[in-house]
Amino acid sequence: MTESAPLREAVIDLGAIRDNVDALRAQIGTEHLYAVVKANAYGHGAVPAAKAALDGGADRLGVADLAEALELREAGITAPVLAWLHDADADFDLALRADIDLGISSVAQLNAAAAAAERAARPAVVHLKLDTGLSRNGIAPDAWASAVRAARAAETAGLVRVAGIFSHLSGTDAESDLAQADALDRGLSEASRAGLDPEFVHLAASGAALTLPRTRYNTVRVGIAIYGVSPFPHREPSEFGLRPAMTLRSRVVAVRRVAEGQGVSYGHTYRAPRDTTLALVPVGYADGVPRQASGRADVLLAGERRPIAGRVAMDQMVVAVGDAEVAVGDEVVLFGDPETGAPSAEDWARAADTIGYEIVTRLGRRVARRYVAQ
Structure with missing residues (x-):
């Protein structure tokens, strides 16, 4: 990206x-x-x-x-x-x-x-x-x-x-x-x-x-x-015998290191269990990402699935990466084909107590669509 x-x-x-x-x-x-x-x-x-x-x-x-x-x-x-x-x-x-x-x-x-x-x-x-x-x-x-x-x-x-x-x-x-x-x-x-x-x-x-x-x-x-x-x-x-057609992705726009116990996002529903690196991802519920999945869903970042830290906001979410090396500009895959290591739409649906239909259908107009034919 x-x-x-x-x-x-x-x-x-x-x-x-x-x-x-x-x-x-x-x-x-x-x-x-x-x-x-x-x-x-x-x-x-x-x-x-x-x-x-x-x-x-x-x-x-x-x-x-x-x-x-x-x-x-x-x-x-x-x-x-x-x-x-x-x-x-x-x-x-x-x-x-x-x-x-x-x-x-x-x-x-x-x-x-x-x-x-x-x-x-x-x-x-x-x-x-x-x-x-x-x-x-x-x-x-x-x-x-x-x-x-x-x-x-x-x-x-x-x-x-x-x-x-x-x-x-x-x-x-x-x-x-x-x-x-x-x-x-x-x-x-x-x-x-x-x-x-x-x-x-x-x-x-x-x-x-x-x-x-x-x-x-x-x-x-x-x-x-x-x-x-x-x-x-x-x-x-x-x-x-089916494979997902949609991959939802973004990139890291900010990185910071926080100390053990630091609260993250609205309401501080997440506190860092130890000194932790946080990655900011500019996707939120205005883009169709369910707030109900706050603290429960994962994304693919730096080669592994990483948890959302705290509440999903309107325009952004925070991902906890521990001690992993991440940088501004790194790709983040919210969901896609699990064969690639990414969470699936079904994973997000379970995290949000909903169905996969809603996860893919609710994407907002700020999410650009790009078409490929593989």
């Missing part, structure tokens, strides 16, 4: 995303695979991550909302894109013009899509989302029958094409997830009785796609796993 490099940098290995998708396709074996690139591709950068995922064999892309879908279209990505989270004022006219598939969670949304289709003189491509037990968005079970009949009527009128039916798992445990698969089967039977014949059926995201074949159907939506982060708190991505 040179002095001209950014103070805070997330290096994104697009080759890892490509290879992870290829590995996932081989393991999961479904006919179709959605690469989920919502939330700026879980912090990795939506457009470059989407392109890498498509290079790896994903045939479709998934996002949360229309703005995210439009970002992909504006970047020239033409692969099918499904957006599934809409408010009452969502611009379905624009979605149709941009050839975006719509996840539909209510009859009201279905009607809005049909109205946009009538104005555009072309059918809206929709995927009906059934609530099978997560109790978030999705058509409630007591409305399935009326919703699929309405969808069939709109399809017969040439206003929509029901390309898919899907749901989302709670991930509570295998038994609960399999019960949701049973519920989805009932919804599919209801849809069939109404005359619907969707091409795509999808339920599993990363966790279930990897471990519960019953939930795969003919399509899966894989998000966190394509970035080489484990969907399970106590299992490493390497178990599934």
Whole structure:
């Protein structure tokens, strides 16, 4: 790392995303695979991550909302894109013009899509989302029958094409997830009785796609796993043949020696157990580093993992290095590929009592992204 490099940098290995998708396709074996690139591709950068995922064999892309879908279209990505989270004022006219598939969670949304289709003189491509037990968005079970009949009527009128039916798992445990698969089967039977014949059926995201074949159907939506982060708190991505795509790094900006007993950072929650060298790293919770990991997480510095000393501040943290030789400008890796000796996103998640998803997704805008293809 040179002095001209950014103070805070997330290096994104697009080759890892490509290879992870290829590995996932081989393991999961479904006919179709959605690469989920919502939330700026879980912090990795939506457009470059989407392109890498498509290079790896994903045939479709998934996002949360229309703005995210439009970002992909504006970047020239033409692969099918499904957006599934809409408010009452969502611009379905624009979605149709941009050839975006719509996840539909209510009859009201279905009607809005049909109205946009009538104005555009072309059918809206929709995927009906059934609530099978997560109790978030999705058509409630007591409305399935009326919703699929309405969808069939709109399809017969040439206003929509029901390309898919899907749901989302709670991930509570295998038994609960399999019960949701049973519920989805009932919804599919209801849809069939109404005359619907969707091409795509999808339920599993990363966790279930990897471990519960019953939930795969003919399509899966894989998000966190394509970035080489484990969907399970106590299992490493390497178990599934995946490698982390993101390395978060910075450098030392100050070094000082303190005496035994000296307090460090706010509240002096850390006191040096002996005479100790401290390294100042200009990354803090404004950059997405969880304050909850204060005093619990490590970084890679001077060839070894070193502990954070005291509280993570807004813009900086202090690392205790004992008697190691460190200097201003030395590279600090907060997390990355553990094969390099660095902590992983999962390590940071455990230190912060959270999940790896949050660690990579929450990085702030001061963290520069740099893309490599290894």
